[in-house]
Amino acid sequence: AQRVTQPEKLLSVFKGAPVELKCNYSYSGSPELFWYVQYSRQRLQLLLRHISRESIKGFTADLNKGETSFHLKKPFAQEEDSAMYYCAYSGGSNYKLTFGKGTLLTVNP
Amino acid sequence: ETGVTQSPTHLIKTRGQQVTLRCSSQSGHNTVSWYQQALGQGPQFIFQYYREEENGRGNFPPRFSGLQFPNYSSELNVNALELDDSALYLCASSRNTGTSFFGWLDSPLHFGNGTRLTVT
Numbered sequence: 564a565q566r567v568t569q570p571e572k573l574l575s576v577f578k579g580a581p582v583e584l585k586c587n588y589s590y591s592g593s594p595e596l597f598w599y600v601q602y603s604r605q606r607l608q609l610l611l612r613h614i615s616r617e618s619i620k621g622f623t624a625d626l627n628k629g630e631t632s633f634h635l636k637k638p639f640a641q642e643e644d645s646a647m648y649y650c651a652y653s654g655g656s657n658y659k660l661t662f663g664k665g666t667l668l669t670v671n672p
Numbered sequence: 673e674t675g676v677t678q679s680p681t682h683l684i685k686t687r688g689q690q691v692t693l694r695c696s697s698q699s700g701h702n703t704v705s706w707y708q709q710a711l712g713q714g715p716q717f718i719f720q721y722y723r724e725e726e727n728g729r730g731n732f733p734p735r736f737s738g739l740q741f742p743n744y745s746s747e748l749n750v751n752a753l754e755l756d757d758s759a760l761y762l763c764a765s766s767r768n769t770g771t772s773f774f775g776w777l778d779s780p781l782h783f784g785n786g787t788r789l790t791v792t
Contacts, residue, residue, distance in 0.1 A: 567714075597780075606675075606676075606783045606784065606785050606786075607715070607762065607783040608782075608783065609780040609781065612780065649714050649715070651714075659717045659720065659728050659730065660705075660707075660715075660717060660781070661717065662707075662714030662715045662716070663714050664712070664713055664714050665713075665714050
C-alpha cells in the first residue's frame with residue numbers, strides 16, 4: 564500500500580536557521596510527490612510538486628528515488644513559514660493523493 | 673476567479689442519520705475530489721469525480737457516495753453515520769486532462785475550507 568511518512572509531528576526553529584521537513588514514501592510505480600501547506604486559518608494549498616522542479620517561497624524539495632524521500636528544505640526560515648506542512652504522494656498527477664500526517668513548523672523570532 | 677466553496681461549514685448529526693455535503697468547484701475546473709481529515713491526521717482520499725463519473729475510490733465503505741453535476745459542483749453523501757465519521761471533509765477541484773500521459777498539464781488541487789462534521 565502507498566504510504567507517506569513524516570516522522571516529525573512538530574518542528575521548531577529560530578528565524579534565519581535552516582529548516583528541513585522530512586518525508587519518506589513507499590515506492591510503487593512512478594511517483595508524483597507534492598508538498599502542501601496550511602497556514603493558520605487558511606485552506607490547504609499546494610506549495611510545490613517535484614515535477615515542476617521550482618522553488619516556492621525559498622523552499623525546495625528533491626526527489627531521491629534511492630532513499631524514497633522528498634524532504635522539504637529552506638536555508639533561512641522566516642516567521643511567516645510557520646504552518647502545517649503535508650507531504651503527499653500520487654501514482655499519477657492529481658489522482659488519489661496519499662497524505663502524510665503532517666509536520667507543524669514553528670519559526671520563532 | 674472563484675475558489676472552491678463548501679457548505680455547510682459545520683454540521684452536527686446523530687449516529688444512524690444521513691448527511692449531504694456540498695462543494696462548488698473553482699471556475700474552469702472539471703474534477704472534484706473528496707477527502708476526510710480526522711483530528712491529527714492528514715487528509716484521506718474518499719473518491720474523485722471526473723465528467724460526472726466516479727474516477728477512483730479510496731478505502732471507504734459504500735455508504736459514502738457522491739455525485740458530480742454538469743456544472744462540476746459535487747455532493748458527498750454519507751448514510752448510516754457512525755461516530756468515527758466525525759471529521760473535517762475537504763473538497764478539492766482541479767482541471768485534469770483525464771489521462772496520465774498528459775498529467776503534467778493538470779492543474780494542482782485547489783481545496784475548500786472544509787465542512788466540520790460531528791456525529792454524536
